[in-house]
Amino acid sequence: MTKILVTGATGQIGSELTLVLREKHGGENVVAAGHKKSPHPRLAETGPFVTLDVTDRAQLEKVVREYSITEIYHLAAILSASGEQNPGLAWRVNMEGLYNVLEVAREAGISRIFWPSSIAVFGPKTPKENTPQDTILSPTTMYGITKVAGELLCEYYHRRYGLDVRGLRFPGIISSETPPGGGTTDYAVEIFYAAVRGEPYTCFVRPDTVLPMMYMPDCLKATLLLMEADPRCLRYRIYNVTGLSFSAEELAKEIQKRVPGFRVEYKPDFRQAIADSWPRTIDDSAARADWGWKPDYDLPKMVEAMLKALRRRKERGEL
Ligand code: SER
Helix, strand or coil: CCCEEEECCCCHHHHHHHHHHHHHHCHHHEEEEECCCCCCHHHHHCCCEEECCCCCHHHHHHHHHHCCCCEEEECCCCCHHHHHHCHHHHHHHHHHHHHHHHHHHHHHCCCEEEEEEEHHHCCCCCCCCCECCCCCCCCCCHHHHHHHHHHHHHHHHHHHHCCEEEEEEECEEECCCCCCCCCCCCHHHHHHHHHHHCCCEEECCCCCCEEEEEEHHHHHHHHHHHHHCCHHHCCCCEEECCCEEEEHHHHHHHHHHHCCCCCEEECCCCHHHHHHCCCCCECCHHHHHHHCCCCCCCHHHHHHHHHHHHHHHHHCCCC
């Protein structure tokens, strides 16, 4: 019987991934764990919810034991921009959290773990176009450092203890349900909220900033595909994946085609330097070859779907 624990379940990815996993495995078999005391009703009503701090190993052990957990999706983390504002917190949550998950998993005989890495593992010395799977990992942010160390730790636990840890180097994730918190790619989500609310948007990166991105349905599809893949097909533990790449200005123009009069101005802040240190496009051919990865959304299709989803939320009075 599969019993799943999702940490960071109230976050941008966790809030949607938990629901998809619950549909697949049954609500009672997917435990959502979050830092917040009161999660969104959708999370609380469709299955168990526990308050969990991943830096507290005893607490994590207790949840794993109590619910007889067999798989963990470990999503709890501090993102890149917040990490630059509080590097110590990013180190603690991202490193101690992952270490605790891996240790508890080893002891409890957990069969599989999913852990998201990020394009933040790359740095200024990494090739920016078509960034390969195997390349220079020399990030300049604390978040990136924790992701590189995390990848190495996952590989170590796999090699040394045979733990089946799998991960994806996610690009910026664009979604309409739960906003991201504290990332560098957040502008690509915030801009939609402003457009749908009928407000102008002040973008915190330059118009020519190009970053790799992915729409949430593709993010969920990639996660499930990787986790369902035959272990014999996996040449890597952690894979490059991408959906699409565009500049902030291209995104604004694509929205303006559908929201006439929408105004965007650009006031780059400290997050520009982070964005400039990351790749513009990603080579995800290893993921395509090994487990059949292929994204469904291009820029117009993603913009169309985002506006539709957020307009629906606005009609329901949620925005
Ligand atoms: N979206 C993340 C961030 O900007 C990248 O992993 O921090």
